[in-house]
Amino acid sequence: MTAEKRKRRLVGVDAARGIALIGMMAIHVLPSITDDIEPTLTWLVFSGVSAALFALLAGVAVAFMTGGPRPPSGSALTASRAALAVRAALITLIGLLLAYVDPPAAIILVYYGAMFLLAIPLLRLSVRALFSIAVGIAILGPVMVHLAQGALPGLDGYDPSLTTVVTDPIASASAVLFTGSFPVIPWMAYVCAGLAIGRLNLRDKVPAVRLLVAGILVALVAWLTSTVLQGPLGGRDQLGAATPWSATELDWFITWGPPPELPTTTWWWLTVLAPYTSTPFEVLHSLGVAAAALGAMLLIGRAAGKFLRPLAAIGSMTLTLYTVHLLVLATGFLADAPWASFIIQTSAAVLFAMVWLRFRAAGPLERGITVASRAARDWVEERLRRRTPR
Numbered sequence: 001m002t003a004e005k006r007k008r009r010l011v012g013v014d015a016a017r018g019i020a021l022i023g024m025m026a027i028h029v030l031p032s033i034t035d036d037i038e039p040t041l042t043w044l045v046f047s048g049v050s051a052a053l054f055a056l057l058a059g060v061a062v063a064f065m066t067g068g069p070r071p072p073s074g075s076a077l078t079a080s081r082a083a084l085a086v087r088a089a090l091i092t093l094i095g096l097l098l099a100y101v102d103p104p105a106a107i108i109l110v111y112y113g114a115m116f117l118l119a120i121p122l123l124r125l126s127v128r129a130l131f132s133i134a135v136g137i138a139i140l141g142p143v144m145v146h147l148a149q150g151a152l153p154g155l156d157g158y159d160p161s162l163t164t165v166v167t168d169p170i171a172s173a174s175a176v177l178f179t180g181s182f183p184v185i186p187w188m189a190y191v192c193a194g195l196a197i198g199r200l201n202l203r204d205k206v207p208a209v210r211l212l213v214a215g216i217l218v219a220l221v222a223w224l225t226s227t228v229l230q231g232p233l234g235g236r237d238q239l240g241a242a243t244p245w246s247a248t249e250l251d252w253f254i255t256w257g258p259p260p261e262l263p264t265t266t267w268w269w270l271t272v273l274a275p276y277t278s279t280p281f282e283v284l285h286s287l288g289v290a291a292a293a294l295g296a297m298l299l300i301g302r303a304a305g306k307f308l309r310p311l312a313a314i315g316s317m318t319l320t321l322y323t324v325h326l327l328v329l330a331t332g333f334l335a336d337a338p339w340a341s342f343i344i345q346t347s348a349a350v351l352f353a354m355v356w357l358r359f360r361a362a363g364p365l366e367r368g369i370t371v372a373s374r375a376a377r378d379w380v381e382e383r384l385r386r387r388t389p390r
Contacts, residue, residue, distance in 0.1 A: 012301030017315030023050025048275035052286035059194020083377035088116035099161035106181035130196035141186030208298035215292030242266035313353035317363025
């Protein structure tokens with residue numbers, strides 16, 4: 001990669017993507033439970049949060065692809081929407097195809113593509129409007145899931161495949177939007193917040209500091225409020241009274257989250273802060289942590305960007321490396337030696353990325369999708385140009 005291209009990319013953003021990728025790989029590969037039946041440090045640090053950071057950065061990427069601080073208008077906006085739709089379709093297709101190898105991990109790409117698609121109408125909104133929508137979705141999205149969950153058709157497994165999309169499109173859509181591993185209805189909060197963040201001037205120090213401080217405050221308030229509701233205000237007792245689970249089963253769910261899905265036996269379930277439950281408090285907490293992590297990486301990138309280069313390298317091609325990681329998981333590679341598997345996979349990812357970037361500006365899959373989306377953009381711009389009277 002040339003020095004000019006390196007300069008155009010924000011090292012802190014790529015490094016944050018690298019952290020998200022490593023976190024998801026750690027969750028997929030490393031143990032989540034100790035011999036004493038306690039959560040491991042890996043689980044406590046990365047569960048739910050790394051995927052949330054991945055989704056937040058999807059929104060940032062959408063902003064970068066559509067003008068950054070200066071969103072497009074007119075024909076340029078129409079062309080940008082077409083390019084984003086093509087990108088969303090291709091990412092979704094990769095996710096649907098990956099389902100056939102059946103890796104022992106949830107696949108985020110179908111949900112990722114759907115979130116890209118739903119972001120298309122939001123491209124012209126102001127930063128304030130996007131943050132407001134993000135907060136509204138974080139609160140109301142889980143409520144919609146709670147209300148709709150019992151009435152929706154089920155899917156054999158959490159994640160749809162190309163086959164289920166064709167044979168059972170309604171169940172596949174309900175899984176993507178409401179009941180799957182990363183339900184889009186509440187998870188759009190991350191994308192909206194990321195889109196708002198990407199509209200800021202992230203090359204400036206002030207937005208990075210604000211992200212770090214605001215993210216920490218949001219995460220702390222969400223955690224503290226959930227703790228008070230669950231403890232002194234009696235939420236934990238309400239869960240036990242409404243749900244036919246033992247105290248041990250309840251503790252297990254609060255620590256490790258689904259499966260099964262978040263119960264709907266009482267509205268008090270929406271006050272828990274357990275990983276992958278997509279409750280208002282879990283979404284807001286993960287959103288705060290993700291924003292703080294991005295802010296921290298932006299600040300470190302300004303002060304000591306060279307130390308972030310390995311993270312930034314893998315963060316510049318997360319789609320390629322995430323896809324390869326899932327394919328490796330599906331083979332059962334070193335399944336009985338998780339730490340060896342994790343070290344080998346992350347080391348190989350860093351080595352490949354740093355070598356690849358010496359010759360190309362983007363990873364293989366990223367490059368292909370960029371070519372396709374740019375072709376769609378150019379085609380739409382040309383059609384609109386021809387229609388415009390001179």
